[in-house]
Amino acid sequence: MISPAIRKRLLMFPITVFFVCTVVFFVIHLVPGDPAALMLGESAEPGDIEALRSQLGLDRPLGAQYTSYLVGLLRLDLGRSIWTKEPVLDRILDRYPATMELALFAMVFAVVFAIPIGILSAMKPNSLIDRLAMFLSVLGVSIPNFFLGLVLIVVFSVELDLLPVSGRGGIEHIILPAVTLGLGMSAILARMTRSQMIEALASDYVRTARAKGLSEFTVITKHALRNALTPVVTILGLQMGALLTGAIITETIFSYEGIGSLMIQSIARRDYPQVQACVLVIAISYVLANLFADLTYRALDPRIRL
């Protein structure tokens, strides 16, 4: 049942992840900064730093460290955090769902917001609605997350007192971060949907559908939208990466403990195993999201055979 193209992609999957892990391993080990010195702080005694380095295995040649990292990886052992001594996987499992939740909500917000706006704009190009929507989308792409997040907090949490400022908890905690993260994406999606829809609405099959006497609603949703969505789904897959990187800033602003803020903290502490584990799961998620996007085209457009 699995077509050769899909099989090829599945084969590429471990190779891509392996390359990402390797590059990150060397980059994080080669940048200056010594976790042992950072951990021991100012009061460290001469022998202490050396002793800790050897206890952590950081005094071994980089090649040897890399080999044991790979061996661990094959056994699904990602190691223990240098700082907390806990298995890094525990922390990842603790944080990853939070980031996924945030990314999914952001994506749902982006889709729910962008696609109707894109369709409305396309139905009446250059109308007031279209102009307003496109102006907002330029704004949406241009506002940096850290600024948008703070503006949303000031308006919706402090002034209107509708939502909590930050932290993690119920659904009310996820609204502002998801909007912050999703707005940029929704701006891109809205523009994409608009241009694809304008093209689709002008096509022969839409004229045929209309000539058949179908209602305008059916024409738009069943005929035009379905064809317009294929490129939109591509963008959605690619934007998953942007969501995961955007999450780093968004999570910090909203004290939302996900994988992005964990990675930032681990990089600052040079907690090598933790950084590597974070990058590993982010890379896997990214590759999976793209694979998923590819499969979705096939569902949308049976002419595509993967």
Place this chain on the structure above:
Amino acid sequence: MRPGSLAAIALSICLLIGCGQDEPSPHPGSRLTIALQSDPTSLDPRLATDAMSSRVIDLLFNGLFKNDPNGSMQPDLLESYKRNSETSYLLKVKEGVLFSNGAELTSDDVKYTIESVMDPAFGSRKAAAFKNVSMVEIMDRYSLMVWLKEPQASFLECLKIGIVHKGEAEKAGDEFASRPVGTGPFTLVEWDKGSHIVLRRRDDYFEGAPRIEAIDCRIVPDTSTRLLELRKGSVEFVENDIPPELVEAFQGDAKFKVEMAPSSTFKYIGINMKHPILSRRDVRAAMAHAIDRNSIVDRLLLGQATLASGLLCPGNPFYLPDLKQYEFDPALARRMLDEAGLMVDAEKGCRFSITFKTSKDERANQIAQIIQQQLSDVGIQMEIKSYEWATFYSDIIGGNFDIYSLTWVGISDPDFFYDAFNSKSIPPNGVNRGHYSNPEIDRLTEQGRIELNPSVRLETYRQVQEIIAHDLPYIPLWYPHNVAIMSSRLKGFELYPSGDFKSFAKAELLPAQ
């Protein structure tokens, strides 16, 4: 997959998450919520070295000694102490002090705490402070004798470390860092790593139960978010790392109270004494005269700092109020540099050029830019290089700099001059990162650490401070103030020079109107 599926998945997740609810708060008036800048790394007093860990540990543990609000040492868990000989101390702990598990504090717990810190296998980051201890001997249930290898004037300083419960610590091992058992006014209820820590008051605390029922420490890393939480009222207390202009925004508001007091943090410019030009004392003095610290403190820090003359802050028993200060005098600085033979090179347009290293911190960079301008006014070209913290720190400990700016936090005993300026303390043996070497300082700092007569010791460190102020291996900048902004309902919080949270044990949170 149909396009509708994605929405369906998302919707079901919405419903799942929607089930989460707020925590019940049984005594709304007495539950204090505070915001911390970062998650503590460990709640084991034997391991933690970062500020946030120490803040929380102070509420969970007591040491044998503590600092009072003026920063001087007072007995805490100790009933009495006595120096028996030059190298031995007899310590007696208070009777009837209970740990949060209900067990009574005994000399055995103290012995265990000290010995586990000293045990290399335990890997404590504080082992160095105890390296002069040769033996700890139990005399009776409450008394013990500590033997030192050689006389050490600053020894009692290390006994501020929190005393852990022996049985619990042995049983928990590494886990003790997240399940601490101490004698402090509060006990740990919950630690959701990266998110929040909940502490509950102990009714059997030996100095009387705190009036605040529970403290909820929320981890809010972003400064603006922290202040917005405070503004909204979802957090009732924040301390430090607050931009000075935002402090002013809270000052006029009756809902908030701003407390500000000098800290024991010392900000300075460190100098590489191996640098061909910077190794000259007259050049360093000229630079000190060229920097207008007053205008930086007034305009950039909005007065939230006190000018420093040396490492020890006012309030320290060894502080010298009349220590030499280098007044801002660019004309004098130019004259001194001329006399030193460092004329402005017509081609380069400056006398000489140096590099200033700093962290990525925004405020530190603004300060660096002002200093750059001020030094260029006297003909010194300064290039600023700012690095992410770990990279910056590795350059500093590696001696890879011309000049840099950093802080020393909470220096209390002057024995620190040995670590900072004795020629035996050049890295990796100590923190003499500028490679300063002066036989007189070597002699005095070695003498001061074993001198047990307080008045002789005072005199020794007076000389040390005067020589350092003259020689300028550091250009002292200022002592930044500790700043705490809290709800005006919080009464009785006292801001210590160290910025610690000990006074929450006596504070009170009035009910909301």
